[in-house]
Amino acid sequence: MWEWFGISDQGRVRQNNEDSFYAGSEGLFIVADGMGGAQAGELASRIAVDSLRDNLNGTPTPSPEMLRQAVLDANRKVMEAAAQDSSRAGMGTTLVAVLAIGPEVHVASVGDSRAYVYDAAKLVAITEDQTWVNEVGRKLGLDDASLRTHPMRHMLTMAIGQTSNLRVQMYSLRPKPGAHLLLCCDGLHGVLAEEKIASVLSKPASLESKGRELIDAANKAGGPDNITAVLLRRVDA
DSSP: OEEEEEEEEOOSSOSSOOEEEEEOTTSEEEEEEEEOTTTHHHHHHHHHHHHHHHHHTTOSSOOHHHHHHHHHHHHHHHHHHHHTOGGGTTOEEEEEEEEEETTEEEEEEESSOEEEEEETTEEEEOSOOOBHIIIIITTTTOOHHHHHHOTTTTOBSOOBTSOSSOOOEEEEEOOOTTOEEEEEOHHHHTTSOHHHHHHHHTSSSOHHHHHHHHHHHHHHTTOOSOEEEEEEEEOOO
């Protein structure tokens, strides 16, 4: 059994919030970080989240493969929506989704929104970023200092709505009772050090309190982007 809390904030710089999230009792949890001109990014993230929700909610026997197929279907719908209006050209979204089936958790990831597990005072990233930095820069041997200022540092290598040959990364784990899962966009993990995130999650507080503290910390650090977090905690024995 899981308890959860989700929150999204515009941040201090952006003029609108292009993030979307979903957290539901059906065991489905999603964070999507949209991109595109005008309202296109907001639309892309909302289409993706709604598509996953509609595909998976009410399914009597959900599975990891159904989650992967639902992400592929969301990709198709975002591409179709972009093709219908030239002002939406190039719109897309990152996405990280969790499907909890009993004590097991299955994660689907596209782009650089992340899933973390916090357990035994350690914060560990479950997902791997599909970015130039992670997939190209690190393999070239560039150090972290160089990567933080590299002109390609914000470039995604994969996003929903950008290609019909979408690579969906899948992960499975069985968190221990008391473990936390955090789904978040780069407006959070790109601003706060992992030590800070772990410090917040370690507190004996409600998930709502922890979620709001993470948002506040990202805003205090400048809030350069939209900020979204979905927190889960396994509460069964």
